[in-house]
Amino acid sequence: MVRLLMYGCNGYMGQVISSLVAEDPDVKIVAGIDLADNRDNGYPVFTDIQNCDVEADALVDFSTAKALDGILTYCTEKKLPAVLCTTGYSETQLDKIQEASKKVAILKSANMSLGVNTLLKLLQDAAKVLAPAGFDMEVVEKHHRRKLDAPSGTALALADSLNDALGNGYHYVYDRSQVRQKRDDKEIGISALRGGTIVGEHEVIFAGTDEVITLKHTAYSRAIFGKGAVQACKFLAGKEPGFYTMSDVINSEN
Numbered sequence: 040m041v042r043l044l045m046y047g048c049n050g051y052m053g054q055v056i057s058s059l060v061a062e063d064p065d066v067k068i069v070a071g072i073d074l075a076d077n078r079d080n081g082y083p084v085f086t087d088i089q090n091c092d093v094e095a096d097a098l099v100d101f102s103t104a105k106a107l108d109g110i111l112t113y114c115t116e117k118k119l120p121a122v123l124c125t126t127g128y129s130e131t132q133l134d135k136i137q138e139a140s141k142k143v144a145i146l147k148s149a150n151m152s153l154g155v156n157t158l159l160k161l162l163q164d165a166a167k168v169l170a171p172a173g174f175d176m177e178v179v180e181k182h183h184r185r186k187l188d189a190p191s192g193t194a195l196a197l198a199d200s201l202n203d204a205l206g207n208g209y210h211y212v213y214d215r216s217q218v219r220q221k222r223d224d225k226e227i228g229i230s231a232l233r234g235g236t237i238v239g240e241h242e243v244i245f246a247g248t249d250e251v252i253t254l255k256h257t258a259y260s261r262a263i264f265g266k267g268a269v270q271a272c273k274f275l276a277g278k279e280p281g282f283y284t285m286s287d288v289i290n291s292e293n
Contacts, residue, residue: 041276042069044095044119046088046110047102048080049073052124055265056099066269069093073102088113095119096276099268104128111139120144120275124151124268126192140282146275148285149192151267155241156285158256162197162243163204165254170205174247177228181240189231193241198227201243 043060047053048071057080060066070093071084078084085091088109099122100110107128114121123136126149136147150156170176178201180194190213202209209225222228239258244251258264267285274288 040064041066041097041273042095043067043272044069044091044093044098045071046098046100046106047073048082048084049075049078050101052101052261052265052268054078055262056101056268059262059265059269063269065273069095097122097272099272100125101268104132107132107135111135114145115139115142118143120278121146122268122271122275123147124264127188137282141280143280144275144278144283145281146271146283146285146287148267148271149196150239151264151271151285152256152258153267153270153285153289154263155193155196155256156267156289158241158243158254159196159200160286160289161254162200165245165252166201166204169245169247169252170201172247173224174245174252175222175226175228176201176209177230177244177246179230179232179242179244181232181234181237183236183238184234186233189233190229191231191239191241193239194229194231197241197243198229201227 043066045053045056045068057068060068068082070082070091071080072088072091073084074086076084076086097120098114101124104125104127110121120143136145139145178194178197180191182191198211209227212226212228238261242253242255244253271288274291275283
């Protein structure tokens with residue numbers, strides 16, 4: 040059985056994961072970390088991670104980017120693998136994650152959905168065929184009105200997947216409203232919409248002459264991110280130091 044520390048346990052996703060784990064005989068949350076200790080979760084909750092003295096096999100984080108330094112310090116000291124599900128990290132923080140992965144196993148993904156991460160692989164195959172044939176590529180993402188970052192981390196990951204498949208020769212365009220000029224051949228357009236309670240919708244459009252191909256993923260519940268995070272924890276427990284992604288999780292199941 041994989042023993043988990045749940046960082047952000049009393050937030051929405053922390054509670055989703057707590058419910059999922061309660062029904063999974065192969066995983067158990069042994070402790071939580073949250074600034075608000077206002078729920079009875081059936082496991083101890085620490086308001087400061089440095090005070091957590093519970094043995095675990097992996098940590099999963101669904102909190103905020105501000106918590107990163109404390110998480111990395113704790114995990115490197117304890118040699119505790121970490122699954123980082125938070126978005127909105129700065130470039131400096133991303134460098135810290137890479138540095139910490141030299142000492143402990145870390146899995147980071149902009150989106151924990153197994154469906155989205157499969158889409159990332161499909162996009163590369165499509166881009167290699169369609170972009171040389173003159174198809175333009177656009178990424179459109181939609182999220183609820185409370186989401187802070189735009190474009191989403193997943194939208195950027197989709198654009199990066201296209202770019203990587205084509206040799207990093209493309210550039211991203213986020214806003215065309217201030218520039219009146221024809222679209223060039225090396226653009227990947229990224230558009231963000233915010234409203235209502237949309238959980239998450241990502242669409243990649245390949246627009247050619249007289250034909251359009253669309254690959255789309257729609258999340259109807261944030262539970263899909265929790266399921267992917269639990270799978271990632273099972274995968275990461277016991278792994279050697281290094282930087283891992285959800286692609287590694289998917290490939291391990293094939």
